[in-house]
Amino acid sequence: GQQLNQSPQSMFIQEGEDVSMNCTSSSIFNTWLWYKQDPGEGPVLLIALYKAGELTSNGRLTAQFGITRKDSFLNISASIPSDVGIYFCAGHGSSNTGKLIFGQGTTLQVKP
Amino acid sequence: DARVTQTPRHKVTEMGQEVTMRCQPILGHNTVFWYRQTMMQGLELLAYFRNRAPLDDSGMPKDRFSAEMPDATLATLKIQPSEPRDSAVYFCASGGGPYEAFFGQGTRLTVV
Numbered sequence: 068g069q070q071l072n073q074s075p076q077s078m079f080i081q082e083g084e085d086v087s088m089n090c091t092s093s094s095i096f097n098t099w100l101w102y103k104q105d106p107g108e109g110p111v112l113l114i115a116l117y118k119a120g121e122l123t124s125n126g127r128l129t130a131q132f133g134i135t136r137k138d139s140f141l142n143i144s145a146s147i148p149s150d151v152g153i154y155f156c157a158g159h160g161s162s163n164t165g166k167l168i169f170g171q172g173t174t175l176q177v178k179p
Numbered sequence: 180d181a182r183v184t185q186t187p188r189h190k191v192t193e194m195g196q197e198v199t200m201r202c203q204p205i206l207g208h209n210t211v212f213w214y215r216q217t218m219m220q221g222l223e224l225l226a227y228f229r230n231r232a233p234l235d236d237s238g239m240p241k242d243r244f245s246a247e248m249p250d251a252t253l254a255t256l257k258i259q260p261s262e263p264r265d266s267a268v269y270f271c272a273s274g275g276g277p278y279e280a281f282f283g284q285g286t287r288l289t290v291v
Contacts, residue, residue, distance in 0.1 A: 098278045100278075100279065102282075107284075108284055108285075109183075109270050109272075109283050109284050109285050110222075110270075111282070112279060115278065117278065155222065157280075159278060164235060165227065165229060165234060166227065166234075167272075167280055169222040169224075172221060172222075
């Protein structure tokens with residue numbers, strides 16, 4: 068079945084640094100979504116991407132839908148301690164069944 | 180403040196017992212997902228519904244798991260009989276269209 072490969076698996080950075088993480092697939096995806104999960108909570112939708120090449124921002128977060136439709140990246144600029152959490156990419160494959168698949172997540176830790 | 184509501188938040192049960200988890204999707208949303216999250220497997224899609232009809236439950240062990248939507252305001256996930264390997268956090272998510280999903284806070288299940 069379709070799978071999403073997310074990297075890096077974890078990151079430990081200094082407050083104020085920029086962060087970049089990405090997600091790749093061996094098959095085409097029609098949508099890419101980026102979520103953040105805090106401990107003890109459900110994932111929260113950050114950014115949704117619907118078209119190849121689309122670049123969308125949400126505050127300090129920027130995400131892009133890759134031209135090949137097989138990848139996406141998420142950037143966080145000027146990280147702050149509350150950015151700590153697990154970031155997930157998710158997407159809908161080309162079969163248009165509505166099935167939403169998740170990557171394995173990137174754990175972000177920010178040192179004040 | 181619209182949100183997905185899951186009950187119970189925590190459940191501890193003995194092996195062999197029946198477990199029922201409930202989800203109230205966001206009013207007006209017509210797509211409902213059930214996910215299971217573990218450290219080893221990440222977020223696994225168990226089943227999802229559109230307009231109360233099951234579209235895909237291929238991720239769910241059929242012999243012990245069942246998912247239903249008795250009406251538009253309630254989705255249930257049942258495990259009978261439960262086993263220790265079912266211990267995980269179970270998330271429900273709902274979406275107003277075919278692409279986005281908004282998560283509840285999850286039910287943390289422990290089977291002893």
